[in-house]
Amino acid sequence: MITKKITYGFAFSLLILILFGTNALGSDEITATRSISELSVDAGDTFTVTIYVYFQEEIDAPKIEENLPEGWAISSGNYGNSTYSKDDSLATWLWTKKVDEGEQMSITYYVEVPDTASAGSYSVYGIISGLNSNNGDRITSTTIGDQKIEVLSSSTSTDDSSSSSSSSTSSSSSGGGGGGGGTSGEEYENILKKEVESVFINKGSLIKYEFSADENAINYVQFTGLKNSGKISTTIEVLNDRSTFADSDAPGIVYQNMNIWVGKVGFATSDNIEDPVIGFSVKKEWMEENGVSSDDIILYRYSDDAWNELDTSVLSEDDTSVHFESNTPGFSPFTIAAPFSAEKMSVSSSAAEDVEELESTVEDIEEESTIPVESTQSSPGFGVLASIAGVIIAGIFATMKGRK
Known part of the structure; x- marks a missing residue:
């Protein structure tokens, strides 16, 4: 009886050891780590997920599976040589090849948060699996790393409705018209025109946002992406007057005031982008009217409570405008101006x-025309009249005396 209990106990312990030992071995043979670009987002935003996989054994047909919150969509990505498929909230990337021991690979995908998503905490989780080339056993390992996404607020914005989208608003030119609006913090009435462009940013890619509104002197914003950041929007706010965020006017003769915002606060830093430049144009007619040349045009950036002159160069010109480019260390209020020569x-x-x-x-x-009355009476014209009158009176008296 005791022997039978010991036998059952040994068999049960051996089964537990095999099951948990196999899972532990699987975790050692394949390691997958998830990195999420932004852990705090708003409804309507897009963020980037990257899965890094390291193989410590030779593996056949590796497969990544990711579970997303219901209604969250994968717009695109960089999947390497894998085949991508999606069934409801489960996304799958499958390789049909054999992966050697020590090999590393990764995938990147972009997730669009629905406009209707409520504020709260959401999870992205998944596994990496494959067949051990030596014995054919299936190995499964839970993907570690970033998992929780916090949605801060809901949104009805449609600025990010496509992989490369744009929108613009403008204020009325007649009395009572409002400004372009927006959530940057700029005064509503001060926004003459607003343009928004959205572009997917991949690591190492040259990113260029182009703008074309007649009221907007900015032609493009360009930089090199240092990370897989997903879809990022750049906003130009053309202003009626100086920016709300500036405490003083820019020096010189102002051509145009504007705010330029790239991504959310904290995105446009040296950690995420490099070599940022701004392209803009100035009308020749304005330069002629103000007596300035293309060499006088400067792009000023407001930062550290002061207007700072940026390195500006002439690129080209056409019949109506001169086109410039300026290097900038960041994005904030700007003014195109020319100094008083x-x-x-x-x-x-x-x-x-x-x-x-x-x-x-x-x-x-x-002073000379304010003449007193006395001086007027002694003027030459008055004297002549008095003399004539005297002669006439004397003649009358002489005639009367002769009659007597």
Whole structure:
């Protein structure tokens, strides 16, 4: 009886050891780690998921499986040589090849959070599996790393409705018209025109956002992506006056004020992008009217409570405009302007002197024309009239005396 219990106990322990030992071995033979670009997002946003896989054994037909929250869509990605499929919330990437021991590979996919997603915490989880080439056993390992996504707020925005989308709004030019609006914090009434462009950012790719609205002097924003960041929007807010975020006016003659925002706060840093530049145009007519040349045009950026002059160069020109490019360390309020030149200051000073001299002359004339009544009566014209009157009176008296 005791022997039978010991036998059953040994068999049960051996079964547990085999089951858990196999799973542990599987975890050692394949290691998968998940990296999520943004762990806090808003409804309507897109974020990037990258799975890094390391094989410590020779594996046949490896397969990655990922479970997403219901209604969350995978828009595109970089899947290597795998075959991608999706069934409801389960996404699968399958390789039909044999992977050697020590080999590494990865996949990247972009997830679109539904506009209707409620604020809260959501999970992305999955496994990596394959067949051991030595014995044909299936090995399964849970993907570790980032898993929780926090949705901060819901949104009805449609700016990110496609892989490369754009939208624009403008204020009314008549009385009572509102501004372009937006959530950047800029005063609503100060926004003349708003343009939004969205582009997928992959690691090492040259990214260019292009803008074409007539009211917008910015032609493009360009940089190199350093990470797989997913779909990122760039917003241009063309302003009626200086930015709400600036405490002073930019120096010189202002051509246009604007805000430029790339991604969310904290995205446009040296960790995520490099070599950012801004392309813009200035009308030749405006330069002629203000007596400035293309060499005078400067793009200023407001940062650290001051307007900073950016390195600006002329790229080309056409019949109506001159096209420029400026290097910028970041994105914030900007102003296209031209400094007051010494010649213009000299002309202004000379004009002021002429006005002052003219005012002095007018004052002298006014003083001379203010003549007292007494002086008027002793004027030459009055004397002539008095003399004539005297002669006539004397003649009358002489005639009367002769009659007597």
